[in-house]
Amino acid sequence: MHKKTEVVYSLDKEKSIxxxxxxxxxxxxxxxxxxxxxxxxxxxxxxNKNSNLLYQLIYSFHMPLFMTxxxxxxxxxxxxxxxxFVKKKLWQLLYPCLIFGILFFLLEVIFLNRATGSLLKYxxxxxxxxxxxxxxxxxLYICLKICNNRILxxxxxxxxxxxxxxxxxxxxxMPFFVLGYILNSKWESFTSHKHKLFWISVCLFIPIxxxxxxxxxxxxxxxxxxxxxxxEIISIKEYLSYHSLRLIIGxxxxxxxxxxxxLIAPHIKQFKISGYLSKVxxxxxxxxxxxxxxxxxxLSKYVNITHVSPYLFNLLIVPIISLVILMLSILIIKxxxxxxxxxxxxxxx
Numbered sequence: 001m002h003k004k005t006e007v008v009y010s011l012d013k014e015k016s017i018x019x020x021x022x023x024x025x026x027x028x029x030x031x032x033x034x035x036x037x038x039x040x041x042x043x044x045x046x047x048n049k050n051s052n053l054l055y056q057l058i059y060s061f062h063m064p065l066f067m068t069x070x071x072x073x074x075x076x077x078x079x080x081x082x083x084x085f086v087k088k089k090l091w092q093l094l095y096p097c098l099i100f101g102i103l104f105f106l107l108e109v110i111f112l113n114r115a116t117g118s119l120l121k122y123x124x125x126x127x128x129x130x131x132x133x134x135x136x137x138x139x140l141y142i143c144l145k146i147c148n149n150r151i152l153x154x155x156x157x158x159x160x161x162x163x164x165x166x167x168x169x170x171x172x173x174m175p176f177f178v179l180g181y182i183l184n185s186k187w188e189s190f191t192s193h194k195h196k197l198f199w200i201s202v203c204l205f206i207p208i209x210x211x212x213x214x215x216x217x218x219x220x221x222x223x224x225x226x227x228x229x230x231x232e233i234i235s236i237k238e239y240l241s242y243h244s245l246r247l248i249i250g251x252x253x254x255x256x257x258x259x260x261x262x263l264i265a266p267h268i269k270q271f272k273i274s275g276y277l278s279k280v281x282x283x284x285x286x287x288x289x290x291x292x293x294x295x296x297x298x299l300s301k302y303v304n305i306t307h308v309s310p311y312l313f314n315l316l317i318v319p320i321i322s323l324v325i326l327m328l329s330i331l332i333i334k335x336x337x338x339x340x341x342x343x344x345x346x347x348x349x
Contacts, residue, residue, distance in 0.1 A: 023265040025281030026274065027257060028069060032284045034062040036291050036322040041314075043300040044321070047307070054314040056213045061253025063129065063169075064176040066284075068254050070133050071140075071180025078141055078149075078181075085141055093134040095348035100289045101126045107297045127289060132168035136177035139165070155182060175247060176254065183258075191262055198259035205252045212249045215242065280326070283333050286347070290329040299325075 038058040041049055049055045077085055105122040140158045147153035155178045162174030183190055190197070268274045280287070305317060337343050 022269060022274075022278055023261050024069060024072070025278040026265055026268075027065075027261040028281035028284045029277045030257070030261070030281075031062055031066050031069070032280070032287050032291075033322060033326060034058045035066075035288060036295075036325050037318050038062065039291065039295050040299075040318050040321050040325070043295050044303050045306050045308075045313070046304065052310065052314065053213070054318065057209070060209060060212055060249045061257070063173070064250030065254045065257050066129065067133065067136065067173045067176040068180040068183070068258070071136070071177035072184050074137060074140070074177070074181055075184050077137065078144055082141075082145075086138075089134055089137050091348040093130045093137075096285065096289055096346065097127045097130050098123065099346055099348075100293065104293055104297065107293065127292065128168045129288065130285070132170055132173045133177070135165065135168060135170055136162075136174050139170075139174065140177065140181065151182065151185070171243065172246060172250075176250065179251070179254070190258075194259045194262050197255055198263060201252050201255040201259065205249070205256055208245075208249050208252060212245060215245060280330060283330060286333040286336075287326065287329045290332055291325050294325055294328065 038055060041052055041055045041058075077088065080088065101123040102119070104126050105119050108122075136158075139161055140154065143158040143161065144151075144154035147157060159175050159178055163171045165171070299321075303321075305313060308317065336346050
């Protein structure tokens, strides 16, 4: 979701930027496709999504992966003055949430007549990942300044404080944002062990994923619902056990993807399709916003694929629908970007 100019590298800088940004753009293309697949399963069937293996697989690591990538590209922003930093991130992350949140609300009210709350509720609830990303940027920036830019102290403080900010899944997201920030400065070392890290993480992911899908995973949102709606008392031990499991499976899944794409990127870079996939990876912010509107406003009203064979649904229907949504989102983005006024209106660029 970030521009190539945001990345800071050491050693052979120009070569590193070209090579690594291709890998990350490819990775982001894969990650946004998983987002669409997960949302398709969520909104296009009445079947229990928690019993869907593909859904469980995607949601075990795809948001941690995206937040790690966001953290990886935050280095330059952390060196800005506070006023420039806030202005940049407001335009980049929150402005699109405002514009498309209003559009989201209007589409539901005018065309579908099914808005389920006030405009303020829609603006707060929609596109939670971008808001979580903004708060991660802000918390880490402040913590680094408090600790005089000491990476270890600043990152530990940021993770600690995030556990007491129960909005936009921040207790879950912040550790991965910090992971990405640290990886940026340790990338040479990380990639030098990519073969070992890949196979170790794959071997660990399989048994831990089995534990994950057989556990009733909860997070801070679930706890609030259970306490407020059901008056249930949740023990700290219970919450920490589930929270730790989600962090572990997210971490291992993220490492699998980072190392995998680092391994395969050099071998597929010469193919024409890889260039297209890389371009798709550069538009993940816009795709994330548009696929939300396409799926939640339109397809969820007119498409319902319930009681279909899970193999047919997961292996054929979901990938095809997700690919169509991905291509439609790219087409809309290209159309918006053709007019500089409309482009500024929607993206704030």
